[in-house]
Amino acid sequence: MSGAADIEALRNRIRQIERPARHGVLPFGIVAIDAALPGGGLALGTVHEVTGAGGDEEDGAAAAGFVAGILARIGVGPVLWCLGRADLHGPGLLAHGLDPARLVLVRAPRDEILWALEEGLRPGLGLTAVVGEIGRLPMVAGRRLQLAAERSGVTALLLRRWRNGAEAAAERDRPSAALTRWRVSALPSADVANEPGIGRPRWRVELLRCRGGVPASWDVEVADATGHVSLSAELADRPAAPTKQKPAGLHTGPLIRRAG
Amino acid sequence: MPLADARSFVPGLLTAAAEPAADAAALTRLAEWCGRYSPWTAPDGSDGIKIEITGCAHLWGGEAKLAADLARRLTRQQITHRIAIAGAVGAAWALARFAAADGRPALPAAGAERQALAPLAVEALRLAPDIAAGLRRVGLRRIGELYPMPRDALARRFGEAVAHRLDQALGDLPEPLSPLGEAPVRRVRLSFAEPIADPAEFARGAERLVADLAARLAREGMGARRLDLAFLRVDGRVEHIRIGTARPSRDPRHLAGLLIGKLDTVDPGLGVEDMILSLFAAEKLPAEQIGLTNNPEATASGIAPLLDRLGARLGLDALSRVEPRASHIPERASMTIPVSAKHSSKLDCHSGARPEAASPESIFQRPVFMDSGFDPSGRPGMTAKKLARKPPRPVRLFAPPEPIAAAWLLPDDPPFHFTWRRRPYRVRRADGPERIAEEWWAEDSSAAVDALRDYYRVEDSAGRRFWLFRAGLPGGDPPPRWFVHGVFA
Numbered sequence A: 001m002s003g004a005a006d007i008e009a010l011r012n013r014i015r016q017i018e019r020p021a022r023h024g025v026l027p028f029g030i031v032a033i034d035a036a037l038p039g040g041g042l043a044l045g046t047v048h049e050v051t052g053a054g055g056d057e058e059d060g061a062a063a064a065g066f067v068a069g070i071l072a073r074i075g076v077g078p079v080l081w082c083l084g085r086a087d088l089h090g091p092g093l094l095a096h097g098l099d100p101a102r103l104v105l106v107r108a109p110r111d112e113i114l115w116a117l118e119e120g121l122r123p124g125l126g127l128t129a130v131v132g133e134i135g136r137l138p139m140v141a142g143r144r145l146q147l148a149a150e151r152s153g154v155t156a157l158l159l160r161r162w163r164n165g166a167e168a169a170a171e172r173d174r175p176s177a178a179l180t181r182w183r184v185s186a187l188p189s190a191d192v193a194n195e196p197g198i199g200r201p202r203w204r205v206e207l208l209r210c211r212g213g214v215p216a217s218w219d220v221e222v223a224d225a226t227g228h229v230s231l232s233a234e235l236a237d238r239p240a241a242p243t244k245q246k247p248a249g250l251h252t253g254p255l256i257r258r259a260g
Numbered sequence B: 001m002p003l004a005d006a007r008s009f010v011p012g013l014l015t016a017a018a019e020p021a022a023d024a025a026a027l028t029r030l031a032e033w034c035g036r037y038s039p040w041t042a043p044d045g046s047d048g049i050k051i052e053i054t055g056c057a058h059l060w061g062g063e064a065k066l067a068a069d070l071a072r073r074l075t076r077q078q079i080t081h082r083i084a085i086a087g088a089v090g091a092a093w094a095l096a097r098f099a100a101a102d103g104r105p106a107l108p109a110a111g112a113e114r115q116a117l118a119p120l121a122v123e124a125l126r127l128a129p130d131i132a133a134g135l136r137r138v139g140l141r142r143i144g145e146l147y148p149m150p151r152d153a154l155a156r157r158f159g160e161a162v163a164h165r166l167d168q169a170l171g172d173l174p175e176p177l178s179p180l181g182e183a184p185v186r187r188v189r190l191s192f193a194e195p196i197a198d199p200a201e202f203a204r205g206a207e208r209l210v211a212d213l214a215a216r217l218a219r220e221g222m223g224a225r226r227l228d229l230a231f232l233r234v235d236g237r238v239e240h241i242r243i244g245t246a247r248p249s250r251d252p253r254h255l256a257g258l259l260i261g262k263l264d265t266v267d268p269g270l271g272v273e274d275m276i277l278s279l280f281a282a283e284k285l286p287a288e289q290i291g292l293t294n295n296p297e298a299t300a301s302g303i304a305p306l307l308d309r310l311g312a313r314l315g316l317d318a319l320s321r322v323e324p325r326a327s328h329i330p331e332r333a334s335m336t337i338p339v340s341a342k343h344s345s346k347l348d349c350h351s352g353a354r355p356e357a358a359s360p361e362s363i364f365q366r367p368v369f370m371d372s373g374f375d376p377s378g379r380p381g382m383t384a385k386k387l388a389r390k391p392p393r394p395v396r397l398f399a400p401p402e403p404i405a406a407a408w409l410l411p412d413d414p415p416f417h418f419t420w421r422r423r424p425y426r427v428r429r430a431d432g433p434e435r436i437a438e439e440w441w442a443e444d445s446s447a448a449v450d451a452l453r454d455y456y457r458v459e460d461s462a463g464r465r466f467w468l469f470r471a472g473l474p475g476g477d478p479p480p481r482w483f484v485h486g487v488f489a
Helices: A003-018 A031-036 A061-074 A090-095 A110-120 A139-152 A165-171 B003-009 B020-036 B063-076 B089-098 B113-117 B129-137 B151-158 B160-169 B199-220 B252-261 B296-314 B380-389
Strands: A047-051 A079-083 A103-107 A129-134 A155-160 A180-192 A195-210 A216-221 A255-258 B041-044 B048-051 B186-196 B222-233 B238-249 B272-284 B319-324 B334-338 B396-407 B417-420 B423-437 B452-460 B465-471 B481-487
Touching (some): A047 A061, A047 A139, A079 A110, A090 B319, A103 B296, A180 B452, B020 B238, B129 B151, B129 B160, B296 B319, B396 B465, B423 B465
Parallel strands (some): A047 A155, A079 A129
Antiparallel strands (some): A195 B423, B041 B048, B319 B334
16 A cells, blocks of 8 residues: 555645646735735636726626736736627826737627637737626536636636626626635725826725635725726725815815816 | 419419529529539529530540430439530520430531531521511521521621521630639539538549649649638539738648638538539749748737638638827727738838828928827837827727716816716716827818817726817807817726
8 A cells, every 4th residue: 555655646646736836826915915915926827817896897887997907917918808799998097007919809699708708818829818898607617717727828817797787796706716706996086186187096805716715805096007006095904994075175176176 | 374374274284483583593503513524614594504615625535425424414413404515606506406315415526516507497596586487488498508608698688697607606706705703713623423412522622633733733833812611412503712911822731721721611412423623713832942041020920820720710800910100190090901901010020110101291290289199100119208298099990989078167177077888887077189180281181070079088987098089169059068188008
């Protein structure tokens, strides 16, 4: 009997399974976030899910910005972005670091998007990543994508986008085969001293699920033109607590910054 | 004879309603099936099919064998037929209808059409009934009797038609045959000894056909853009797989993959006897140097097969790229253009310079004050500073903008409250307005939703940031309307 050898082999397998970052990781460059992720960053060559919150679960705007920031830092190659409705705006993506010229948009019916994603995850195509805006994600389909991504080393980002609140409620908490699940929601912008109007826009980035990691939440400033998010200045040193809205002074209407 | 009379004469008479449209459709289908003999086939009138077999007969071992094969297959489909082969369409028409019989095709030797036509009735010349009756009245019953007649006398009495038809029948006047549908550039055919219905066999067949075609394209330095794979079924129907490629290609594995990917759309019925691969559009594709280095072009060739696979299933117009345009109208600042368009881009070449959105009006198109915040020549890293000075643009842009119900206080204020998709939003902060007017120099400027828009960036109480605009002037008539045009990340 070679019990010891068997156990050693099993241990090796477990190590393999627990080390999902076979294709390297993409650090966020923020210690707090990278520490929560196994391997110190977003594992490449796997499947990640990104959702919005509230009404943005349908529009997927904050999630798209977050995804654009990640894509900007993964590489410079082409990106396959599969979506049901072509409402991406190039200049907006550029502001979060993603050069829209890298995108190949695939407009497909809902049930064809998974197929298109799997095609994009085949090895040897030279894609940097694939993005899919999908609503329903059956477990089996998710596992297939995960396997395809592992084989080719191409990162798949699933932007979960639901048609309406009812669908979102039904699908939101379903388990999936993705390695991580993120929720990105817009936060009221940070005040800029002596400036009325919208300040520095911020997100609450929540890591809801992470294999081998710890769920956590951070308030960050949105991805800039290099694709990096940064911790909000006033929150960088202390735990995130609900900040009180500052009284708007005598002005009862919205705070407005005039153009010009 | 009216139907009622006929019924009274023969009580057990079987009748069926005439369906000319269905008959014509069936004839067209049969003509298409005859494509196994030649790419040039067409239905002829309501009861015939013309097949141009010039240069095709030897593939079947001669005209007689071709006719025999055709007869055998038609018999099996239980189609009564009469077949004739002649040097001119007119002669073949006459022989098929007046000389041939079921199982006895009329095949005059080359040059012997004149003698073969001579004993036939004058009606065989495709003449109008009254002209044929006129000929009979003066005792001209056979085509051969027309041969010695002086032409001018015939023309004077019966018009040009008789001489014209006679010349056509004898091949003295050309009569072109226009094929059913588009004539292919190249064609490869594969016939099976027995009808097959197994998709795996189809896949093997497609691979063989594509390999044949690819070898020929390689010799000619061409690449395929549009292909049609036809499956000729035993029952005379034809099934098609049509594919297009984003770039000219002659890679057999790639093309076969595209065709095989659509095999599930083919209904083989009782079996398929022939597969015909037709090339309808080809473009120059110079001989390739297999890369020694890891050059950027290699990436381009890597993604093209993917685009073709996606395009074959979803349609090539489902694929697009985002192309920056120098326009301050938000809808036009970023265009989605089809991937198949011949245009250099990042996908083609990573090191090459990006084309400027050049146009005769380029001096108008990029004044400083109307910059779209999306510099076509800019790289993200280097434009960070520039971006900071420009008004932000949303990540999602709705086309068309979605109307909202808004409430506002002062004429120039953004709404403090609005309802969009039946959800209420309370505005906490806002930036603006940013006025965007139509492009007066563009021809279709009136096509924009509204000529004058004041854009506001607003943030609701939860922190979501929207891009709203007011169409029309505040206090104007009609009252201004509000739209949400996009959502910021």
